[in-house]
Amino acid sequence: MRWIIVYFILIFSNTVSAKEWKSLRVYQKETQREKLLPSDWLKRDRIKNTLVWQEANVFNLKNNLSREYKNISQRRDFYKWFFYELNKKGHDVVWVQMAYFISKKMHLMEIFPYSIFSKKEVKTYARQGSELVFNNAFEELQKLYNSKLVLKTDKATVWDRAILKKEQYEWIDRIYKTMNAKSLKTLKRIAKGKCLYGLFLPRAIRFKGDLSKAETRYKYAIEVLKPYCKNRYK
Template identity: 30%
Template sequence: MISLEGTAQEYRSLKYYQKQTGATILQEGTWLRKDRRKNNKRWKAANLFNLSSKKGVQNYQTVGQICDFYQWFDSERIRQGRHFKSAGIAGVAARQLSKVDNGFICFFIVRNSEVVRFVNEGSKQVFAFAFPLMKDRYFSKEIMPLSEAVLWDQNNGIQEQCHVLEPLYLKLSPKAFHRLEKMAKGKGIFKFGVPKRVRFTGDLFNCEHRFNHGATKLLEEYINKR
């Protein structure tokens, strides 16, 4: 299991940051919530600093923060002329899951604390797996050909679903898995929050089915939304 101990570097305001740290200005790798939401220079600079840091992955603690990092990184890989799309696809998935950051949705819609823990832990585990891969690609002088980039995406996607996430799925209780499946497939109340075009079809317990979902529906969603 990958260690995920660490403290988020996002603060709700500069005044709150100063009160918590005693510092007058934000340190490198730190940002305000509004910076992330506005996708401004401070947020981008913090991401680059954290990407180059040994423990930078630990500075992202919510699904929303992870999602926005994926989107920043995908913009960077496009700017660099790279062909892999795994970060963009992960951003689409994380955007759906980031709703668990909302306490109202967790309490009144999801209504299963085990599922909420699964989403948060799963997002962090996948991010911890993907972060060093993104770091290697970002700082590499080599641009993989398109054919190699496609294989790179596929191999990492299979690793995520069949090795990183598989232990978490195996730990889910039947009740929690059933709730998670309803969410993924947009059944019941979840049909209002999960568009048909990204609803999961197949066996959610099968890691290859989960990989295929990302490689088809989520990839198409990413391409159409880019």
């Protein structure tokens, strides 16, 4: 009797927990469903930006399902899809491009050969930061996606500044305040492109100042990273 209960718990948890699936065969085997739920997608859908991936993103936005994106690469590709959607609508906001760019750089720490230079603790902080920012920003992105008002010039700047302030003074600051000194030192070296960490960042956007201070990070985001990403992802 116990194994029957466990079996149904597993089936139920897989059914209600949307996520990326390795293949349709795996999905069908684990969920006992023939077709993907609206919130689900296959890995190849995300990589190839198929209609399934796009529709899952729209569904998850409408239902505020940020936690269905489980890792940095999935969030990175969501940001990429989202800023193309904003561009089609005519928005001038840049924060989403910035989030995409940063996610691309953070993902490098997880793959060879860059992973060799990244310590385990730093990777953990990067994953925590990615998740924290994404989950907190998701509702703001939902509002922007559903808005009939197209944010241009000054209004787009106001939106970017507001979300950057939340990101640096509230969301990310929580992680910096719990970070040990050794990991903070490593992150500073990465942000400033010291030694081999120069492979991560172009010289034009290497960080200057005290990385542990929210005010300095915010100023860097506005004055350095935003113009760089705006120009890069025209």
